[in-house]
Amino acid sequence: MKKLLLLLTFCTSVAFAQQAVKPTNQFSIGGKVKNGSVITMDSLKQYNIQTIGDIKVTDHTGVFKHEDDKVKGILIKDVLSHTQYAVSISTLYFVFVAADGYKVVYSWNELYNTEVGNHVYILMEKNGVKAADMKESLQMTSMMDMKTGRRYLHNLDKVIVGMVE
Ligand SMILES: Nc1nc2c(c(=O)[nH]1)N[C@H]1C(S)=C(S)[C@@H](COP(=O)(O)O)O[C@H]1N2
Numbered sequence: 001m002k003k004l005l006l007l008l009t010f011c012t013s014v015a016f017a018q019q020a021v022k023p024t025n026q027f028s029i030g031g032k033v034k035n036g037s038v039i040t041m042d043s044l045k046q047y048n049i050q051t052i053g054d055i056k057v058t059d060h061t062g063v064f065k066h067e068d069d070k071v072k073g074i075l076i077k078d079v080l081s082h083t084q085y086a087v088s089i090s091t092l093y094f095v096f097v098a099a100d101g102y103k104v105v106y107s108w109n110e111l112y113n114t115e116v117g118n119h120v121y122i123l124m125e126k127n128g129v130k131a132a133d134m135k136e137s138l139q140m141t142s143m144m145d146m147k148t149g150r151r152y153l154h155n156l157d158k159v160i161v162g163m164v165e
């Protein structure tokens with residue numbers, strides 16, 4: 001019985017543990033695209049870096065976790081602008097996948113056809129630290145979200161373009 005309890009405790013703690021961070025310094029864009037590509041930390045420097053300001057990060061339930069200051073970033077739709085799609089754009093969605101497997105979704109219309117898309121960034125700097133020196137490496141944020149933690153994705157590894165069937 002004691003052994004069983006120990007095993008159970010172990011299993012639950014593994015299930016709830018946040019995975020160790022794996023810094024990424026590039027991400028791929030693939031899926032329903034005509035031209036797959038790899039975006040490196042270096043190639044991001046060619047884009048317009050905007051001063052975003054401060055962001056209060058909540059957890060997924062809305063409880064305040066921490067604040068990031070002096071945030072600077074690049075609009076994700078600028079980075080995706082070189083990508084050509086193989087299908088009708090209104091059915092498209094983007095799955096942003098982190099190195100630990102955490103995933104967030106945006107639709108094409110959300111990014112290009114609503115105000116939300118004007119505030120979805122890849123962070124290039126926060127709290128005076130450059131992205132290359134952050135443990136979160138390539139990090140994304142959707143500034144207009146109500147619960148900012150949900151789509152505050154650390155260690156972006158790939159973008160998979162999908163289509164609703
Ligand atoms: N790669 C990755 N990003 C992630 C998560 C994760 O597990 N892995 N958790 C998300 C959740 S649920 C929250 S609330 C925030 C928490 O941000 P913090 O870890 O910087 O406090 O990160 C988000 N981004």
Ligand SMILES: [Mo]
Nearest residue numbers: 059060061149
């Ligand atoms: Mo969370």
